[in-house]
Amino acid sequence: MNTNDQIREAFAELAARAPVPDRVAAGIAGRSRAIRQRRLLLGAGGAVAAAAALGVPALFLWPGTPSTVDELLSPVRWRGYPMPFTPSWLPDGFNITQRRVTTGRPGPQRREWHLNPLHLHPRVQLELKLGGPSPWPSASTVDINGTPGWVSHSKYSASCSWQPFEGIEMRVSVAGEPDEPDTDRGAQFAETVVRIARSTGVGHVEYLRPTMSFGWLPGQVPLRLAFERHDRPDGSGEMASAFISGESRRVIFAGVFDRLDDSIRLEEAQKTTLRGRPAWYVPPDPQTETQGPGTFVVELADGRWLFAATDPAEGGPVVTKDDLSRIVETCRLD
Amino acid sequence: MPRGKHSSDVTFDEYLSHRLAALLRYATVVTCDPHLAEDVVQEVLARAQLRWQKISRLDMPEAYLKRMVLNEFLSWRRRRSAMHVPLAREPDAPDPAEAISSRDALLRQIAMLPPQQRAVLALGFYEGMTDAEIATFLDCSESTVRSHRSRALSTLRMVQEVGR
Known part of the structure; x- marks a missing residue:
């Protein structure tokens, strides 16, 4: 059988899969x-x-x-x-x-x-x-x-x-x-x-088609997962979030945005490497943050910024700095 | 088309009852994705229904609809350049024979061809159109049709040889 015949047969097979x-x-x-x-x-x-x-x-x-x-x-x-x-x-x-x-x-x-x-x-x-x-x-x-x-x-x-x-x-x-x-x-x-x-x-x-999702999350408590799309002149992008199941409290979140939030000051952060890209670790600010592990920021190859942080809550998972780093490494981006 | 009726006499519902299955098969071949085919055909027919009186008066309304399907598909490709093209059978429908696996492999390769090249193959090998008809359909020259087909076949043969 030559390629032409094979293509005809393949198309016939495909046509048979047509919707009802x-x-x-x-x-x-x-x-x-x-x-x-x-x-x-x-x-x-x-x-x-x-x-x-x-x-x-x-x-x-x-x-x-x-x-x-x-x-x-x-x-x-x-x-x-x-x-x-x-x-x-x-x-x-x-x-x-x-x-x-x-x-x-x-x-x-x-x-x-x-x-x-x-x-x-x-x-x-x-x-x-x-x-x-x-x-x-x-x-x-x-x-x-x-x-x-x-x-x-x-x-x-x-x-x-x-x-x-x-x-x-x-x-x-x-x-x-x-x-x-x-x-x-x-x-x-x-x-x-x-x-x-x-x-x-x-x-x-x-x-709404999710274009990013968590790869790994700490498994101590059941979490409800969500995907968000933000369209704002001061920064548009996508976010994957984990909520305490049944609650509206977001406890872990990671986002990819076209701009970095003004509140994240990289000049005061510790330089590192994540996902093979330049990254920064921003320690928690004792004045404004609770007991979270801080924030990781990665400059992606396409110019966008990936960040991940937590918002600790009673009954939520305990997320360490290493956990957060693993969350960033395993995030799936389209 | 129902026998004994001129196309302009055919109502939209009559057209659907006689030709929808064929149009869906055509769309499935062109898109290489039954789910996308369903959506594309539904969108096209919903638009066509609103101006069916004009379309049914054309010499070849079906050709017009097929062109609408192709255009809608190509515009989808333009809107979603990194579109997922699922071709695998459903998990509860295992391949009955090795031959089907190799056909699926070939279909996956066809699905990865550039859309214009894939359209040329579908119109030629599935619809049985001549180069001249394909050229009219795609609004391009016959040499462009030949070029698309030659490149597509060359890619498929190359992939098959590598896979052996």
């Missing part, structure tokens, strides 16, 4: 709707168009309708982790600054948008949590696309939670400048969070 037509056909109508919606958003005037252009990520739709939390949150091989219930409306001018997904198994997710990424406020935050709804006692009820929701507000913030899917609670919150004197924008913010919540849908998905 029924499943593909089932997803086409949904995608058409999404494409129509994208066109409408881009074509519309005012706040919706601005939101679509500036802050709201492109939407995708599933091939089918997920029926379990596992199906809803499991990664798609080449796209990454789905982040469902993406809003198709945000107030004017908000840009996405952070996305976080739990990796390895279904878990919490978080996204943040800022009007000015260099300022903490105003901020829109969208969280996905596993479990049933947990509204504030003082919250009032609203309808979110046929599902009960709960909205509450203070002078400078508002939040709305609802259960759009069995086993999932979504919460969107808006926070303004807390130091604005004599203002009460709570009612306005409450309208905003409800509008954002109503603009989400189960099929409104964006994907």
